[in-house]
Amino acid sequence: MASRCSPPWPGTSRRRTRHSRLVCFRKWQRNKYVGVSLVGKTLAILGFGKVGSEVARRAKGLGMHVIAHDPYASADRARAIGVELVSMEEAMTTADFISLHMPLTPATNKMLNDEAFAKMKYGVRIINVARGGVIDEDALVRALDSGIVAQAALDVFTKEPPAPDNKLVLHENVTVTPHLGASTVEAQEGVAIEIAEAVIGALKGELAASAVNAPMVPAEVLSELAPFVVLAEKLGHLAVQLVAGGGGIKSVKVTYASARAPDDLDTRLLRAMITKGLIEPISSVFVNLVNADFTAKQRGVRITEERIILDGSPETPIDYIQVQIANVKSKFPSAISETGEITVEGRVKDGVPHLTKVGAFQVDVSLEGSLILCRQVDQPGMIGSVGSVLGEENINVSFMSVGRIAPRKHAVMAIGVDEEPSKVTLRKIGEIPAIEEFVFLKL
Template sequence: MFKVLVADKLAKQGLEILRACPEIEVEEAAGLKPKELREKIRPFHALIVRSGSTVTAEVIEAADHLKVIGRAGIGVDNIDVEAATRKGIVVMNTPAGNNVTTAEHTISMMLSLARMIPQATASMKAGKWEKSKFIGSEVFNKTLGIIGMGNIGTLVAERALGLKMRVIAYDPFISREVAQRLGVELAPFEEVLERADFITIHTPLTNETRGMIGAAAFARMKKGVRLVNCARGGIVDEAALQQAIESGKVAGAALDVFAQEPPPPDHPLLRLEQVICTPHLGAATEEAQVNVAVAIAQQIVNFLTRGVIQDAVNVPSMSPELLQVLSPYLTLAEKLGSLQGQMLTQAPKELAIEYAGDIANYDVKPLTLAVLRGLLNRVLESSVVNYVNAGTIAQERGIRVVEAKTV
């Protein structure tokens, strides 16, 4: 019997999927602090969270039986993925569940910002009729700069093009051909900043993106630019944004996320009339809540009962179809790795794996990890190496892995 802990509120449709599986026992415990979660996690095989729970390295260290952490949503910055990987725990998310909802919220924030709708609403509720005060801006024929053309960025681009905006984007991981098919012009980061009338951010929060919209970025922007952030707090330097608004460089900002959530009541940006904000509502629709709950519940069931890995952020995903094809090869790869480990007389510096024949037409990353697992478990005389941490352990030990394919 697998024990699953649901540490944040999950839509009932997701809970029903978990409870319908006879091999799974579910416990709900929303609102746990990291210390409380650490004390509770020990007997559980799976943990499901949203953005409310923080899964620290200490929580993971106390999880003696944990096999998988499921994030009902996209961002995993509230999970110590590195610690989970070292311990061999799969971390999954649901990248498609709230894409449309977040894209729609972005467009809503942009239009509200352009027409000062929240400010006008507050004015009227205060008993005023300040028609001449709230002169907005059209988005028609304006240039929207998108930082990050992933799933959400792409949906925002499609909707902006429907509003007859010009769309330029910065994303080093998208080809010019794909962008052209979408009707989007790719440009360097600095050029997007310089040309855009509106800028919207759609990147994850990483060491590389933290603070990427800071003082230097604001200095490159045109006077009167408007900024939208429905991605992650911390990507925008909030102190630099405050200065840019107060100086008149930035006409306004629409923020759904903050570096600290909730932000303190005296946060300087909350006092600025040019700033409109929502309490991290990007995924807050009934449809999105159900989508991510159903998706993560099904992923957890499939992983625990069938070994299927889907939408994992720290190990290659395997669909049921791919798992069926690779299953015999996975066993063979691990045995070959173990055999190689028995033959070694010193620590390996490089592992070369050649794939030939039909198998070379498939994604072979899981097979490479299987070889590493067999090799390292033999070399380390341990059974702690699995498909999740094999690559990390090899890297830590300076083992270079080389793959070659012959079709």
């Protein structure tokens, strides 16, 4: 029985299924169906997620050289397994075996077509245990007839069950199974547990990679983006609190800086979380991944996105996220950038979201608690003065950062606090002579 983690390469390369049929009919034809060895052959895995990774481990144990293509795959994880991440072009042109493990999306629909097969090595072998639609079945028949594809092993089809006269099912060089990938006792138990965990997580308000009416994000991508998801929501929550009156937001610009190519960075999930952070504090609406875009449109909030391509390693999906709210007044004027928008910017550091810019001022403060922002004359003793006020009121400071334009000019002090200061405490901070403006932001 085939499984998703151990597709039938040995059966495919040695024509085991056809041998079995022939023996059943009392035909002993050892020389007619000669196979190939897996040792030393190159396997290209298209879709290097959880299943693709497990396939790679097993293929390495069979003595194969394994390469993979997946725009969302972590280079560190690939190196740990001993797999080389390559372009789609290189994967198709160098592989002896190609194993498919990606979801069926508009981008992957009929990904293996006549053009793709024409680039492959003569005699390549194809294994599809993903979704039938990722292969153009008519094109595969032509590739088999021409010899470009020596053999194919298919567990899935575009239409299931396939028609009795399906050319692939009847083809001499095709091994087929009736979508048996998850047909083991262990797999069925695993699916049941996964469903239960997904339901529990959804009820807790956690992100779910399996939601069918939310942005479709593979589990491995969701895991990689998780800290940036938190950062996105907190930046939206922080930005809206800087708006005077807490409303009137019409135009929001979100900028993502990344070393990855634009097509390799899906920002729908991040946009939804920024929308959640912007809208929930000023309304009674509960915003989630499903209704975020609709809710923003309904409230007249136009959210635009921009991507800045950076030089460097693409191992980290995002370098920073910037949120700008245009045409509004701010309760903390220093948050207004030179271009006139309320501007906040953040990064993920060691898995923790940090605020790194307010207006034109560079800061560096963790966003794990609440925040006090102070704009003051840059002079000695300011940190001590504010810290003393907070200490007298038993307010614990978790982090403090000061960003300034130039020495002895103006500075913004960002203070992370574990408790919410009272109005009296905030008034005392505002009464410190050198402090010109301040705001408390509850995160």
